[in-house]
Amino acid sequence: MGRKKLAMRRIDNPTSRQLTYTKRKEGIIKKAGELSVLCDTDVALVMFSPSGRLSSFASNGRIEDILLRFVDRPDELRGGPINHEEELEEKLDKLTRKQRESQEKMRYYEPNVEKINSALEAGVYQQFLTTAIQRIQTSKAKLLGSQLGHERTENAEVQAASMQMDDAVSLTGQSAEGNHAGMKSNMDDNQSGSSSAAGPHLSLGFIESQRMWNKAWENMKY
Amino acid sequence: MGRKKLAMRRIDNPTSRQLTYTKRKEGIIKKAGELSVLCDTDVALVMFSPSGRLSSFASNGRIEDILLRFVDRPDELRGGPINHEEELEEKLDKLTRKQRESQEKMRYYEPNVEKINSALEAGVYQQFLTTAIQRIQTSKAKLLGSQLGHERTENAEVQAASMQMDDAVSLTGQSAEGNHAGMKSNMDDNQSGSSSAAGPHLSLGFIESQRMWNKAWENMKY
DNA sequence: GGGCCTATATATAAGTT
C-alpha cells in the first residue's frame, strides 16, 4: 500500500528498511490488537527490527499470562526437556559466545538500557509461560496417547544470527495507566486472581508499550 | 475495512466472530510474512481462535529457531524460575483442572488430533527457546548489573481461561516443500549449522502451515 | 528521527453462490 507497490523482497536501503519496519510494526500490532478485541482472543507477537532489536506484543498483558492458559502439572517439566539436554547445551554454548559479542556491541550502540531490561524481564516471564505450555501439552500427549503418526515431520535448517534486543512492547488492557475498558473483559474462569502475584521478583517495562498501545487504541476505538 | 466500519469491540455473533478471526488471522500472518521479507527480520506470532484454538506463525521456520538466538549458558536456568515455584504450582494446578475439562470438550469437538500434536510439539520447542531466552537474559542482567530502576513496574491481572489448542501454523522459508527463495537469506553468522539438530525427538507438523504460507506467499510475491 | 499528508495499494465486511 502506498504511492507505489513495493516489491516483495528485502528493502536494500537500510534507512527505508528501518522506516518500513517501524511503520509496519505498528500496523501489525494494531491488527493484533484489533483481532484480540473483535474476536475476544489472545494474541502474542514477537518481532525483530532490521538492527536486531526485539519487540513484542501481547493483547492480554504479558505473554506469560497468555501462555499460562496451557499450564499443566508442574512436576512433569523436569522430565520433559531432559532428552535434549546435550544438544541444547551445545547450542546454548555456541550462542552464548555469539551473544557475548552482541552484548558488547549493544552496550555500545544502545544506551537505553531500560528497554533491554524490559526485554529481559519479558523473556523471563515468557519462559514461565512456555514452560506452562509444555506441561499442558505433555498432559495432552498422555490423554491423546500415541495415536499420532509423524509423516508430517519436517525439519528446517536454522538460521541463527547474532542479535541484540531492546524494547519489549508488551501491552496490557488492564495496567494501572491507560486502562482501556472493554479490552478482554470476559473473565470466564477462576484464574483472575491467581496470576497478579506472578512477578514480585520481575518487573516488566511498559512505558513504550503503553504509549504505543494507547495511541493505537485511540485510533481503533471507534 | 469492508462494506461497513466494524465497531471496535467483541463481535457478538459467534459465527461472525469466528469468520472474522479466520480472515484476519490470515491477514495478520500475511503481514507478518511481508514484514519479515521486506525488513529481513524474524517475526513470531501466536494467536488463539475464539474457540480457543492455537495458531502460530514464525517467518524463520520454527519459533524456537528464532528464540534460540538469545540462548545463553544453560546452567543458569535452574536458579531462575525457582523463586516463583510456589505461585506457579498453584496456578498450574488450577489451570490443570481447567485444562482437563477442556481436553474432554476438545476430544469431542476436534477430531483432528494431528493438529493438536503439532501444537504440542511446537510448544515443546517453544519451551526450549524461551528457556534459552531466559538464560541469555540472565546473562544480560549480570552484564548490565543492577543499574536499572523499577519505577516502570506494572502488574496486570491475569485473565486465564480454559483453552484448547490445535493447529500450529509454523512457517518456514526453507522447508522441504515450498522453498521460497530469498526468504531470510542473510546468514550473517556461524550458527546456521548448529540448530538443525534441535529436534530429532520432536516433530513439527507443517502441513497446514505450508498450505497457508504458500498461499499467502503467492499473493504477496509480486 | 519523528510527525503529518496524500495518493495508492491492501485488507476485509457483507453479500452471493
Added chain:
DNA sequence: TAACTTATATATAGGCC
C-alpha cells in the same frame, strides 16, 4: 460450509517538515 465478489475502510510508500 467454504469460495468468490465487491464496495469500503485501512494501511502505508513516498514526500515534506
